[in-house]
Amino acid sequence: MQNIYQNPVAFAQQNALERRVKVGVRGWQNATKQDLISFVSRKTRIAIMDSTVEGNQVVGFVSSQSDAQSLTNWNGVRFAGNALKFEILGDGSTPSGSGTSKTIMLLKAFLYKRYRPETKMLDLGNLRNDPDLATNGLFSSQSTQSKIFPAMMKLASNESQLVVESINLSDNQLRDLNMISTLAQTYPDLKNLCLANNQIARFRVLEVWKNKFKSLRELLMMNNPITTDPLYRTEMLRLFPKLVILDNVLLRDENKLQQIYTVPMKLQQFFFETNELGQSSIDFVSNFLTLWDTDRTQLMALYTPQSQFSVAIDSSVPTSSVPNSDQNPTFGYYLPLSRNLTKVSSERTKQQRLAMGQESIDKIFKSLPKTKHSLQEQPTSYSVEAFSYPQVQGFIITLHGFFEETAAPEIDANKSTPNPAGGRNRRFNHGHNNAANKLGKKSFDRTWVLVPSQGSVIIASDLFTIRPFADGSWTPPLSSQQPTQPNAHPASPAAPQPQAQPHVQPLMQGIQGPTLATPSLVMPPEIQSKLNPLQMELLNKLHQQTKLNAEYTYMLAEQSGWNFDVAMKGFQESVNNIPREAFV
Amino acid sequence: MRPNSQPEESHQRSQKVRLAARMNNQSQVLETFVKKIFTFLDEKDSQQLAPFLQCFDAANSKVIVNANPFAQAALFLETWQRGVVQTQHVLTGMDYHVIPGTGSTVCSVNGKVRFDESGKDKAGQDSVIPDPSAGNPVPISGSLNSSTPAAKHRPLWGPYFGTSLQLVLDDRVLNGDQNCVISSFNYTMVYKPDDSLMAL
Numbered sequence: 029m030q031n032i033y034q035n036p037v038a039f040a041q042q043n044a045l046e047r048r049v050k051v052g053v054r055g056w057q058n059a060t061k062q063d064l065i066s067f068v069s070r071k072t073r074i075a076i077m078d079s080t081v082e083g084n085q086v087v088g089f090v091s092s093q094s095d096a097q098s099l100t101n102w103n104g105v106r107f108a109g110n111a112l113k114f115e116i117l118g119d120g121s122t123p124s125g126s127g128t129s130k131t132i133m134l135l136k137a138f139l140y141k142r143y144r145p146e147t148k149m150l151d152l153g154n155l156r157n158d159p160d161l162a163t164n165g166l167f168s169s170q171s172t173q174s175k176i177f178p179a180m181m182k183l184a185s186n187e188s189q190l191v192v193e194s195i196n197l198s199d200n201q202l203r204d205l206n207m208i209s210t211l212a213q214t215y216p217d218l219k220n221l222c223l224a225n226n227q228i229a230r231f232r233v234l235e236v237w238k239n240k241f242k243s244l245r246e247l248l249m250m251n252n253p254i255t256t257d258p259l260y261r262t263e264m265l266r267l268f269p270k271l272v273i274l275d276n277v278l279l280r281d282e283n284k285l286q287q288i289y290t291v292p293m294k295l296q297q298f299f300f301e302t303n304e305l306g307q308s309s310i311d312f313v314s315n316f317l318t319l320w321d322t323d324r325t326q327l328m329a330l331y332t333p334q335s336q337f338s339v340a341i342d343s344s345v346p347t348s349s350v351p352n353s354d355q356n357p358t359f360g361y362y363l364p365l366s367r368n369l370t371k372v373s374s375e376r377t378k379q380q381r382l383a384m385g386q387e388s389i390d391k392i393f394k395s396l397p398k399t400k401h402s403l404q405e406q407p408t409s410y411s412v413e414a415f416s417y418p419q420v421q422g423f424i425i426t427l428h429g430f431f432e433e434t435a436a437p438e439i440d441a442n443k444s445t446p447n448p449a450g451g452r453n454r455r456f457n458h459g460h461n462n463a464a465n466k467l468g469k470k471s472f473d474r475t476w477v478l479v480p481s482q483g484s485v486i487i488a489s490d491l492f493t494i495r496p497f498a499d500g501s502w503t504p505p506l507s508s509q510q511p512t513q514p515n516a517h518p519a520s521p522a523a524p525q526p527q528a529q530p531h532v533q534p535l536m537q538g539i540q541g542p543t544l545a546t547p548s549l550v551m552p553p554e555i556q557s558k559l560n561p562l563q564m565e566l567l568n569k570l571h572q573q574t575k576l577n578a579e580y581t582y583m584l585a586e587q588s589g590w591n592f593d594v595a596m597k598g599f600q601e602s603v604n605n606i607p608r609e610a611f612v
Numbered sequence: 613m614r615p616n617s618q619p620e621e622s623h624q625r626s627q628k629v630r631l632a633a634r635m636n637n638q639s640q641v642l643e644t645f646v647k648k649i650f651t652f653l654d655e656k657d658s659q660q661l662a663p664f665l666q667c668f669d670a671a672n673s674k675v676i677v678n679a680n681p682f683a684q685a686a687l688f689l690e691t692w693q694r695g696v697v698q699t700q701h702v703l704t705g706m707d708y709h710v711i712p713g714t715g716s717t718v719c720s721v722n723g724k725v726r727f728d729e730s731g732k733d734k735a736g737q738d739s740v741i742p743d744p745s746a747g748n749p750v751p752i753s754g755s756l757n758s759s760t761p762a763a764k765h766r767p768l769w770g771p772y773f774g775t776s777l778q779l780v781l782d783d784r785v786l787n788g789d790q791n792c793v794i795s796s797f798n799y800t801m802v803y804k805p806d807d808s809l810m811a812l
Binding site: 239242261265269270278279280281282283284285287288289290291292293294295296297298299301334336338340341342344346347349350351353367368369370371378382411413415416417418419420424426428471473475477488489491493495498499500501569572573592596 | 639642643672674676677678679680681683691695696697703704705706707708709711712714715716718720722724729731732733737738739740741743771772773774776778780795796798800801802803804805806807808809810811812
């Protein structure tokens, strides 16, 4: 064995090696490993030693458990455009490591033993008296106890097979939540929680869970001193906004609760006033954007001397809790062109930044960065509404989505901006550097007013809003998106796509799913063929309002002389006499 | 053709100058109108909404909210009033084009909106079932007691959502006339924070 008196330095080194903790860092991809390590040491004053790249993370060692802990407090710190994520991967690869991995195995086995897949419940009740934990001494001392639960939670969050909606923590002699506070990070969407038979006495200890567990529906706290407090009920209502049942007593009216926290206009990805309009809108949008990304000059054929185009920059940064939102967007290329009327006050500027006719439109097009839209690769990232615009005898299409900036614009508007006031525009002269023009992703809303003309269309108006990137609200959450990603193009694995029109095909596939999901009326073909588009539209509208099936919707429309208001009135008057099978 | 184009060009220029003079005023009028729409959407008291309904072209207005069509503006306002908790809109961006020769203007608006996440609806009602054990519930400041819905409650604003609104308006709006001017109203929530209690 080592003798501290014979070789103190070696002993210290050995000791240090034994104490060091393995950590991992994710989200560093935009820079080199060395840049990351120096950034971390500069920012956090913690050195990561012996670092290596393993897959998508950098793995290394810090000198102690407390360093590792404080490193995790830096989670989310921004580096090279990304948020870093620090993880404690366990003790070093020193001999003690094998003990750790043994503990991990043990705890994993324990978790699976206590998991009930049929009820999605993780039963962590009465841990102290569990024979497995006791024989391995995991609950022998206060210090191991306080570590064992966070460790268990950490492990549980990595086990994707453990789908947990309910957790039982009864009979654990808990006085506070210090040991189990990480539960909120591991299972933020927990629905049911049992803390019965513990010693929780004060509201203050529950305060760490305020604004966590937003889906918590049922809580059991029986046999805790806290339940005798006169404010118990009120405080629980305050801490858990969606709590419905407390200690087997109904607290909230679930229907009313749901109604309050739901926007009745459920968000859809697409709206097309008619099916025909849907088809042509998608064709238009995909063709337009293909040319917009490759050769904007070709688009000039769609504009006339009366056509108008302008860009508006909405630089307001979304709340940081918006998924993937860009918290540090740059609009250097756009700002000299922006016609955001809430920001531009000069009358002259408002006039200048409205492009009318091909020549001026072409010039602004060339002043905007080169882009790539991803309609076919990520159809779920785009949302479209299209409806008729009788005043122009055409229609209006609005597209929400994102694009990637791929290169600087042909014309730099910062340099070409006429500067009539001499040095007045100092913002652009002074301190204008290229860093402000870094390329990235942007979200946008674009509205076209289209007038059909000689088998083609003319763009009467083109309003383009550019804003910081953020996931669209219609985008499915990442967890459910990942497994469906390969299914986004159901036909592509079977037969290779013809290369002729790749931009239209896949988009349609992406769109088909959601459009079919929205209630849309299908008439028997012999009836459908006799209907004009207006009648079809009326039927669809009636169907959506009344939820009647095709046969009854048609009857209702016919009886009311194809007048929507008359039909709705008739429906409302006789709604109680309509048989159940008339509804979808 | 050359001699002809000369006067036309100068005519266009003078038109542009006149247009420019009017434009500043126009865009301010429009901005005021858009802000007014937002104020109406944020209105708690349904009694105050009659003038908003009058802004819509009763006969053929199209109202689309989150890609859901509404047959009539009145139906939309009723759904909004009854089914959505109190909101707060902020205007962050706006641009518009007057489409020549059509008497109409298309306007694109960006904003953000947050919801009252206190658990009460616009009428101040919440979902809490009165406590059967307590005879006289003790009112607590900012409490969740449903016993006093009439008491003025302070909204608990949640995080901001992003919104995008496209309007087709009658040109008359630019002269300050707001009667039946909205012929299309396309309102979409474009981004959502994941820490909101609201479900879209």
